[in-house]
Amino acid sequence: APGPGAARHALDADGDAAAWRSPPVLPVPTRPLPWGDVNFLATSDTHGWLRGHQHNTWPEPNYSGDFGTFASFAEHMRAQADERGVDLLLVDAGDHHDGSGLVSTSPASAVAADNIFAQLTYDVLAIGNHELYKYESALDVYEHNQKGRWAGRYLTSNVNITVEERGRAVSVPVAERFAKFETRQGRRVTAFGVLFDFKAHDRNLTVQAPTKLAREAWFLDAIAEAPDFFLLVGHMPGRGLTSEWSPLFDAIRALHPTVPVFVFGGHTHVRDCVQYDDRSIALVPGRYLETIGFVSSSLPGAEDDGGALDMNRRYLDANDVTYQYHTGTDEDTFHTPVGRNISSALAQLAQELQIDIPFGTVPHDYFLARHPYGHPRSVLTLIAEKILPEVLEDQKRRGPRIIIGNAGTLRFDVFKGPFDRNDELTVSPFTSAFLYTRLPAFLATEVFAEMNRAGASKLLPTTAREDVEARATRIYNDWLADQWDEHVAATLLGADDDALAFGSPDKKPHTLGYVTRDACKGRGDDIPHIPVPFSRDQVDFIMSPPPDAPDDEVVDVVVMDFAMDDFLTAVHTVDPTSKLTLDDFEPYAEGTLVNAVFGKYASREWE
Numbered sequence: 332a333p334g335p336g337a338a339r340h341a342l343d344a345d346g347d348a349a350a351w352r353s354p355p356v357l358p359v360p361t362r363p364l365p366w367g368d369v370n371f372l373a374t375s376d377t378h379g380w381l382r383g384h385q386h387n388t389w390p391e392p393n394y395s396g397d398f399g400t401f402a403s404f405a406e407h408m409r410a411q412a413d414e415r416g417v418d419l420l421l422v423d424a425g426d427h428h429d430g431s432g433l434v435s436t437s438p439a440s441a442v443a444a445d446n447i448f449a450q451l452t453y454d455v456l457a458i459g460n461h462e463l464y465k466y467e468s469a470l471d472v473y474e475h476n477q478k479g480r481w482a483g484r485y486l487t488s489n490v491n492i493t494v495e496e497r498g499r500a501v502s503v504p505v506a507e508r509f510a511k512f513e514t515r516q517g518r519r520v521t522a523f524g525v526l527f528d529f530k531a532h533d534r535n536l537t538v539q540a541p542t543k544l545a546r547e548a549w550f551l552d553a554i555a556e557a558p559d560f561f562l563l564v565g566h567m568p569g570r571g572l573t574s575e576w577s578p579l580f581d582a583i584r585a586l587h588p589t590v591p592v593f594v595f596g597g598h599t600h601v602r603d604c605v606q607y608d609d610r611s612i613a614l615v616p617g618r619y620l621e622t623i624g625f626v627s628s629s630l631p632g633a634e635d636d637g638g639a640l641d642m643n644r645r646y647l648d649a650n651d652v653t654y655q656y657h658t659g660t661d662e663d664t665f666h667t668p669v670g671r672n673i674s675s676a677l678a679q680l681a682q683e684l685q686i687d688i689p690f691g692t693v694p695h696d697y698f699l700a701r702h703p704y705g706h707p708r709s710v711l712t713l714i715a716e717k718i719l720p721e722v723l724e725d726q727k728r729r730g731p732r733i734i735i736g737n738a739g740t741l742r743f744d745v746f747k748g749p750f751d752r753n754d755e756l757t758v759s760p761f762t763s764a765f766l767y768t769r770l771p772a773f774l775a776t777e778v779f780a781e782m783n784r785a786g787a788s789k790l791l792p793t794t795a796r797e798d799v800e801a802r803a804t805r806i807y808n809d810w811l812a813d814q815w816d817e818h819v820a821a822t823l824l825g826a827d828d829d830a831l832a833f834g835s836p837d838k839k840p841h842t843l844g845y846v847t848r849d850a851c852k853g854r855g856d857d858i859p860h861i862p863v864p865f866s867r868d869q870v871d872f873i874m875s876p877p878p879d880a881p882d883d884e885v886v887d888v889v890v891m892d893f894a895m896d897d898f899l900t901a902v903h904t905v906d907p908t909s910k911l912t913l914d915d916f917e918p919y920a921e922g923t924l925v926n927a928v929f930g931k932y933a934s935r936e937w938e
């Protein structure tokens with residue numbers, strides 16, 4: 332049974348009616364959830380994928396549930412929690428913006444999508460870096476928080492915005508700094524919402540490093556009294572050298588050695604889990620509404636011996652089969668009025684935005700990372716070698732040129748079948764413009780190589796930790812690459828996938844998806860999968876094919892504005908005598924933004 336979205340593109344996958352008649356069959360979970368005294372459902376990095384994944388190329392059908400069906404699931408889970416006499420809390424760790432037609436069509440569409448998101452009541456939400464690239468996005472969060480959109484539960488413990496109050500500019504928290512509340516079972520919770528030490532935010536926004544936050548008087552005051560548990564939700568990784576939770580966790584532990592601490596992270600897009608000690612657990616629930624994270628825990632009883640708590644986690648594939656299995660419902664009993672309202676509001680918004688009208692039909696799948704850069708079916712190769720050279724046109728500049736951009740501007744695969752504005756914004760949501768200067772062709776090529784050698788500076792969660800595996804995209808890519816390499820190695824050694832089959836040959840995985848190795852006990856994935864192929868040969872920057880011109884000929888060098896600081900740094904590394912600055916650049920193909928080049932190409936080449 333596919334989710335609602337799968338049907339929309341059921342004809343697309345093979346372009347014939349057979350695909351319509353045989354929609355993808357999703358595996359059914361086999362292990363009930365390990366409920367505890369307190370339970371959590373966690374989302375993060377949804378990036379506007381509220382209509383779910385709508386294509387039939389695997390592993391997309393795994394994630395075909397939309398936010399409406401997730402809301403129905405959450406409501407049934409809340410009802411189950413009440414029946415069991417336990418708590419169920421919903422948390423979200425940020426990055427609602429940038430990533431689908433709903434949120435990336437315009438600032439107004441992002442507001443509309445967030446209003447639909449807010450129809451499902453969350454217990455705690457945190458802000459992500461994608462809410463801070465543009466001042467207006469953060470201002471929207473601030474203004475809607477003032478109007479009560481998240482009912483005081485959107486927490487921005489270390490993020491401020493400068494706004495005008497009574498004719499004066501003042502820096503104030505974007506939303507609430509913390510929340511103290513009681514659960515339905517009467518447990519006292521102290522909660523914070525934290526962002527990593529993000530540097531690439533817009534003007535008039537401030538992010539305080541978590542290390543500094545942990546020393547703030549108001550923070551120490553807020554944690555002074557022991558609640559029944561602490562709840563830390565934040566847009567940052569859960570573990571490893573990159574973890575920025577330690578200052579906050581350590582400050583809490585210094586005062587409260589045995590109070591349970593539940594941490595929900597994000598930003599890295601991976602499924603991950605770690606226990607900092609035997610009364611804490613940190614979970615990262617993936618990205619793009621692909622995964623719903625579940626965490627459960629026992630809580631200390633009246634006679635607390637200070638011993639280990641029973642803490643568990645599960646990563647649920649976000650689809651209706653998963654939701655109905657875990658709530659004991661079926662198609663007739665599953666959908667709740669709130670869930671239905673959300674699904675139809677999302678469909679209506681998509682219709683108003685006109686994001687489902689196809690530009691053309693893609694002849695075959697292109698993948699973001701299944702193939703190396705340079706492979707004809709890589710999305711990065713497609714944009715660098717075909718799309719930008721063909722559709723980036725400046726009427727006044729017709730001579731030879733080299734185009735350089737950051738690969739991070741591309742966020743997803745391009746699937747065979749109809750290609751619409753939603754698909755376009757999914758693969759390329761950002762509004763980066765193009766600028767050009769004049770340089771010898773050989774220098775531009777060397778600068779491009781240097782940019783990839785140095786890596787993308789804006790991927791770093793903290794500039795102080797440049798030498799550690801701190802790049803969010805890298806963490807996600809390494810995670811996928813490890814899954815694939817392990818699978819390939821096992822296959823070469825003649826082993827089959829029994830190791831992944833939860834010990835039973837009849838439960839052998841047969842669908843592509845995530846195969847998670849994390850640092851918590853037992854198996855985290857709800858459904859065993861075969862990992863998605865992944866090539867480690869990826870790049871941070873892409874370049875169009877060099878022009879047919881002598882190496883020393885001076886050509887137009889066109890740079891995407893988001894990559895500009897890395898470009899200039901690389902120029903000065905390659906040629907320390909260079910005086911090149913941003914002032915030496917002029918707009919190129921003015922009015923053309925990177926989020927519109929795929930559609931232009933699709934209309935011409937894939938019609």
Ligand SMILES: Nc1ccn([C@@H]2O[C@H](COP(=O)(O)O)[C@@H](O)[C@H]2O)c(=O)n1
Pocket residue numbers: 426460461464598737738739740741761762763787789790803804893
């Ligand atoms: N205007 C922008 C903003 C961001 N990017 C890319 O996104 C990366 C951050 O995304 P996460 O989901 O990892 O937070 C950033 O490093 C850029 O690669 C962009 O291209 N243009």
